[in-house]
């Protein structure tokens with residue numbers, strides 16, 4: 024299996040820069056793909072902000088208190104830790120993400 028290709032997604036310009044804010048999806052374009060980076064209680068997640076059901080945009084959806092992103096169109100709920108839909112009806116496309124001294128990297 025090939026190792027992931029890490030791409031610099033968000034560069035830190037100063038040590039005080041913190042992207043993204045907890046609970047607020049930070050939307051970026053990365054190699055032609057729209058990616059949301061979200062800071063949660065135990066780290067960062069990165070995912071495609073598009074519902075896998077019928078493609079509704081999840082760009083403005085914030086996780087609820089239980090850690091789920093709920094699509095407004097048909098109420099599918101996706102676990103932010105792994106992208107799995109609560110009823111087993113699909114999975115949000117998620118990407119490995121890591122934070123270093125220089126920024127946040129996403130593996131595509």
Ligand code: FES
Pocket residue numbers: 074075076077078079094095096097098099
């Ligand atoms: S488009 Fe998201 S649940 Fe149907």
